[in-house]
Amino acid sequence: MTIQNSFVEMVPSSREAVGAVLTARNALLLVGVWVAYQLLRAAWNISPLHPLSRIPGPKLAAATYLPEFYYDCIKFGCYTKQIQKMHEVYGPIVRISPHEVHCIDAKFIDEIFAVGGRKRDKPPHQVSGSTIELSGFATSDHDAHRVRRVPLAKFFSRAQIARLEPEIQNLVQRMCNKLLAESGRMQPIDITMAYSCFTSDAISDYCFGSSFGFLAQKSWEPNFRAPLYSSLQTTFLFRFFPHLKHLTLAADFFINYLPEDVALLLTTINTTVPNQIKKTKADIDAGILEERETVFGSLLNSDLPPEEKSLKRLADEAMAVLGAGTETTSWALSVMTFHLLTQPKLLARLTQELREVIDDPTSLPAWPTLEKLPYLGAVIQEGLRLSYGVSARSARIPTEENLLYRGEWTPKGRSAPVDVAYVIPRGYAIGMSAVLVHHDEQIFPHSHSFIPERWLDENMERNRELEKTMLTFSKGGRMCLGMNLALCEIHLALAALTLRVFPHMRLFETDLEDVAYDHDMFIPLTKDGSKGVRVTIV
Numbered sequence: 001m002t003i004q005n006s007f008v009e010m011v012p013s014s015r016e017a018v019g020a021v022l023t024a025r026n027a028l029l030l031v032g033v034w035v036a037y038q039l040l041r042a043a044w045n046i047s048p049l050h051p052l053s054r055i056p057g058p059k060l061a062a063a064t065y066l067p068e069f070y071y072d073c074i075k076f077g078c079y080t081k082q083i084q085k086m087h088e089v090y091g092p093i094v095r096i097s098p099h100e101v102h103c104i105d106a107k108f109i110d111e112i113f114a115v116g117g118r119k120r121d122k123p124p125h126q127v128s129g130s131t132i133e134l135s136g137f138a139t140s141d142h143d144a145h146r147v148r149r150v151p152l153a154k155f156f157s158r159a160q161i162a163r164l165e166p167e168i169q170n171l172v173q174r175m176c177n178k179l180l181a182e183s184g185r186m187q188p189i190d191i192t193m194a195y196s197c198f199t200s201d202a203i204s205d206y207c208f209g210s211s212f213g214f215l216a217q218k219s220w221e222p223n224f225r226a227p228l229y230s231s232l233q234t235t236f237l238f239r240f241f242p243h244l245k246h247l248t249l250a251a252d253f254f255i256n257y258l259p260e261d262v263a264l265l266l267t268t269i270n271t272t273v274p275n276q277i278k279k280t281k282a283d284i285d286a287g288i289l290e291e292r293e294t295v296f297g298s299l300l301n302s303d304l305p306p307e308e309k310s311l312k313r314l315a316d317e318a319m320a321v322l323g324a325g326t327e328t329t330s331w332a333l334s335v336m337t338f339h340l341l342t343q344p345k346l347l348a349r350l351t352q353e354l355r356e357v358i359d360d361p362t363s364l365p366a367w368p369t370l371e372k373l374p375y376l377g378a379v380i381q382e383g384l385r386l387s388y389g390v391s392a393r394s395a396r397i398p399t400e401e402n403l404l405y406r407g408e409w410t411p412k413g414r415s416a417p418v419d420v421a422y423v424i425p426r427g428y429a430i431g432m433s434a435v436l437v438h439h440d441e442q443i444f445p446h447s448h449s450f451i452p453e454r455w456l457d458e459n460m461e462r463n464r465e466l467e468k469t470m471l472t473f474s475k476g477g478r479m480c481l482g483m484n485l486a487l488c489e490i491h492l493a494l495a496a497l498t499l500r501v502f503p504h505m506r507l508f509e510t511d512l513e514d515v516a517y518d519h520d521m522f523i524p525l526t527k528d529g530s531k532g533v534r535v536t537i538v
């Protein structure tokens with residue numbers, strides 16, 4: 001080979017080398033620009049010019065989302081506990097991220113979760129990662145949320161739920177019969193599974209006119225719990241990497257290679273629920289009349305604009321309603337079951353009160369009659385308090401007004417409280433966490449104990465004042481849409497269970513840790529490794 005030849009051969013490879021160096025330099029430059037931008041942003045976030053600069057809190061949380069990412073994504077669902085620690089140091093109002101403030105004072109509930117014309121957006125950071133992005137629940141903008149909530153809300157009014165009550169009564173008795181059929185088998189049952197079958201049959205029947213049929217199947221599984229848990233597992237991660245949620249759309253191609261529960265979730269989101277909507281639409285088009293009005297049948301028949309009735313939009317809403325309507329209610333019932341079985345005196349008192357109005361527990365009085373029973377109401381309130389609904393904070397953004405907080409607190413080392421006042425400027429998020437408010441010892445002394453009596457006043461009437469401090473169903477214009485349905489289900493189920501099933505039910509290797517809050521997955525979770533609230537029927 002001549003020298004000239006070897007030079008010619010070297011030219012392209014040296015060009016490639018130069019190209020590679022340039023690419024690496026450009027990449028480094030981009031990374032450098034990005035880092036500089038993030039540093040500038042962090043510096044702005046903690047500068048005295050930032051609108052939240054007067055709100056106390058740790059500097060790192062004010063500067064960046066790193067603490068939230070670390071505690072919620074890496075340590076999984078632990079930011080609420082960290083927020084509690086911040087309140088111990090900084091007082092009732094703390095800045096927990098560059099754009100968000102957290103409050104621990106129940107007196108401020110009605111300001112944060114306001115009603116009437118006072119607009120409240122949901123922070124995009126908290127909903128942008130949702131896989132049900134077109135549901136009302138995940139709609140950030142106040143006005144767009146109203147457009148979605150109002151047509152749905154009429155199906156969950158007290159009057160509508162009263163019409164649905166015979167179906168719920170039916171399902172309650174079916175659940176009790178199925179539990180009693182376990183008698184003598186001595187096989188432990190995860191009771192939340194049983195309750196989940198009941199609640200998901202109730203809501204799916206109401207939504208589509210045919211239930212999932214979980215109570216009719218032989219065992220308690222499969223049910224809607226596993227797919228729901230899979231969907232919530234990604235909540236925190238998708239908040240930081242919202243584009244990852246689009247992977248769910250491509251999942252059909254590799255569904256066979258995914259873990260079973262993830263595959264089940266994806267099938268539910270991409271196939272089962274859209275198919276239910278399609279079937280409802282096909283029935284309407286074919287002129288098949290529903291025996292009873294169903295939620296999605298009526299929405300499809302309504303004069304909502306076409307984009308609000310698209311398959312994706314209604315499937316997202318259906319997932320939201322099915323998801324919200326099952327786990328919360330079944331977990332509340334599980335918490336009540338655990339505490340009643342561990343405190344026989346409370347169970348005896350409840351049983352006595354129920355026996356006074358119920359001759360035959362297989363044929364219960366109507367929900368309004370049960371609602372008047374003070375001790376039943378107190379047990380339910382206490383169970384709702386300790387099951388929290390959504391334990392993690394859910395924040396709101398007041399878009400058109402500044403909020404003024406005035407309160408007092410006693411800093412560590414001080415003997416007397418000091419007054420504090422803060423302005424939360426419009427456009428910034430402020431949230432509250434049920435799990436922190438429900439353990440405010442000033443409001444709920446011995447807050448970790450199950451004490452139904454706290455909900456009764458001196459005349460043994462319901463303590464309505466105390467009920468105002470409950471966040472289980474949230475408050476304001478975005479509070480739980482299904483509260484009436486949930487309360488109806490819980491009153492009927494608890495009455496029937498108390499008289500028919502609890503006399504035969506025993507806890508199986510279950511203790512307080514199996515119901516006590518440990519961390520969040522949006523909803524409350526117990527310690528890792530818990531096998532749930534397990535019972536046997538003797």
Ligand code: HEM
Nearest residue numbers: 136137324325328329389390394472473474480481482486
């Ligand atoms: C004990 C039972 C229940 C509890 C504790 C509960 C709790 C909650 C809470 C705290 C929220 C507000 C979430 C947020 O701020 O992001 C909520 C919203 C919602 N809940 Fe419930 N829920 C229960 C049962 C139900 C049932 C049975 C349904 C059935 C329809 C339902 C449907 C919804 C819907 C659709 C929303 C979203 C409302 C909106 O954004 O406008 N929930 N629920």
